Amino acid sequence: MEVNQEVAVGVIKNKMKSIFILIGLMGLGTIVFSQEEKVYKKRVLESTEVDFLMSYYAQDGENAAVTGGIGTEELTDITPTIVISIPLNDDDVLTIDAGISAYTSASSSNVNALDIDNPNAFTTSTGASGADTWTNVVGSYSHSSDDRNKVWTAKLSVASEYDYFSVGLGGSYSLLFNEKNTELGISGNVYFDQWNAIYPMELRPFGDSEQNINGSYLGYSLRGNPNYSPNFKAFNDEGRNTYAIGLSLSQILSRRMQGVLMADYVIQDGLLSTPFQRVYFKDVDNTYINDFHLAEGIEMMPGNRTKIAVGGRLNYYINEYLVLRTYLRYYSDDWGISSQTASIEIPIKAFNRITLYPSYRYYFQTAADYFLPYDQHLSTDAYYTSDYDLSEYTASQFSFGISYTDIFTKCHIGKYGVKNINLKISYYERDSGLNGMLIAGGVKFVLDK
Numbered sequence: 001m002e003v004n005q006e007v008a009v010g011v012i013k014n015k016m017k018s019i020f021i022l023i024g025l026m027g028l029g030t031i032v033f034s035q036e037e038k039v040y041k042k043r044v045l046e047s048t049e050v051d052f053l054m055s056y057y058a059q060d061g062e063n064a065a066v067t068g069g070i071g072t073e074e075l076t077d078i079t080p081t082i083v084i085s086i087p088l089n090d091d092d093v094l095t096i097d098a099g100i101s102a103y104t105s106a107s108s109s110n111v112n113a114l115d116i117d118n119p120n121a122f123t124t125s126t127g128a129s130g131a132d133t134w135t136n137v138v139g140s141y142s143h144s145s146d147d148r149n150k151v152w153t154a155k156l157s158v159a160s161e162y163d164y165f166s167v168g169l170g171g172s173y174s175l176l177f178n179e180k181n182t183e184l185g186i187s188g189n190v191y192f193d194q195w196n197a198i199y200p201m202e203l204r205p206f207g208d209s210e211q212n213i214n215g216s217y218l219g220y221s222l223r224g225n226p227n228y229s230p231n232f233k234a235f236n237d238e239g240r241n242t243y244a245i246g247l248s249l250s251q252i253l254s255r256r257m258q259g260v261l262m263a264d265y266v267i268q269d270g271l272l273s274t275p276f277q278r279v280y281f282k283d284v285d286n287t288y289i290n291d292f293h294l295a296e297g298i299e300m301m302p303g304n305r306t307k308i309a310v311g312g313r314l315n316y317y318i319n320e321y322l323v324l325r326t327y328l329r330y331y332s333d334d335w336g337i338s339s340q341t342a343s344i345e346i347p348i349k350a351f352n353r354i355t356l357y358p359s360y361r362y363y364f365q366t367a368a369d370y371f372l373p374y375d376q377h378l379s380t381d382a383y384y385t386s387d388y389d390l391s392e393y394t395a396s397q398f399s400f401g402i403s404y405t406d407i408f409t410k411c412h413i414g415k416y417g418v419k420n421i422n423l424k425i426s427y428y429e430r431d432s433g434l435n436g437m438l439i440a441g442g443v444k445f446v447l448d449k
Helices: 002-040 106-115
Strands: 049-060 075-087 092-105 131-144 150-161 164-177 182-195 239-252 257-270 287-289 304-317 323-333 338-345 354-365 393-405 416-430 435-447
Touching (some): 075 106
Antiparallel strands (some): 049 075, 049 435, 075 092, 092 131, 150 164, 164 182, 182 239, 239 257, 257 304, 323 338, 338 354, 393 416, 416 435
């Protein structure tokens, strides 16, 4: 009996020992599995990426807002930009986007139109306002959850030009669900701008005072009305605030089709007029220096504006060589403008790493309630502008691009592998006569580990 008890105890001890060993192995397996999962979790961004971007834009037209709706709109702009994306760990990415826009503008040079011998709206002045440099820096930080189903981003931006300074704050949150077939996103941004108001040259001596000029100005003889006395008063508050919120819903509809719905809501307040844009009134006698019509006022717009836009994208995979991308958008604001945008792009995979992408964009908008052409406003109106960006017009843009992509980065420059090279040429025209050409390109490098 005692022997049987000893045997039973031994069996029980062996079973308990086996159980403990099994539990220990399970625990060890869990630890090993956890460690392996941590080690091999796919990073959001494998290594540092650097984008070098460059664009050149040139336009011309005959409806310059600086000279009240007539005059040259000739402008050229060169914009080099660098974007650096740095993975801080498996889940977090820091991105720095810095750009410079250097432009020359015959139109804006006419803010100081009277510094040449024979001023008129279609010639170029020699004033400092004819060229400037805009700088912009945006820093953003994004974090992805372990399952990559949640992503939040925060950003800070600073921009500066000769007549304004801007600071912006923003953030976004994205949620993927339905086995990552559905993505819901929300974003918000605020911008605080401060103008350093620049006024047309002939208005500056008037300021807030009541005065008129008899017969001559700056050594020029006046013709037309010799008692030049413009309707002008400098702005007291030069701040402008913008608050924007956006929503998006992306859905994979089938193996070949994906759609996105988007909505944006924007509120602005503050100085929404452009201080250097002239306005002329049909009930005021005209005053000229040579052929240049002296300003009778400056653009005056409401101090508040609300904008809303809804749109959608639909992408369809036709085959391994062709993809169809479409876009529709409707916009409306409380200044009376509504617009419709439609575009189509057809990427064509021409070779193993080369894709061609022709595209077309159509745009139509109605005029703002406060827009009238040159010399058509009344001086008794509360608000007025002759800026053709706020007029009724139809526009078309034709584009053609080419892209080279190598995800394996076989081509190297020093420690950086070339991942993507692209070039795009666009031609833009409005039925008002404005036309422009844009050439933009970029190279994406990936830092070797």
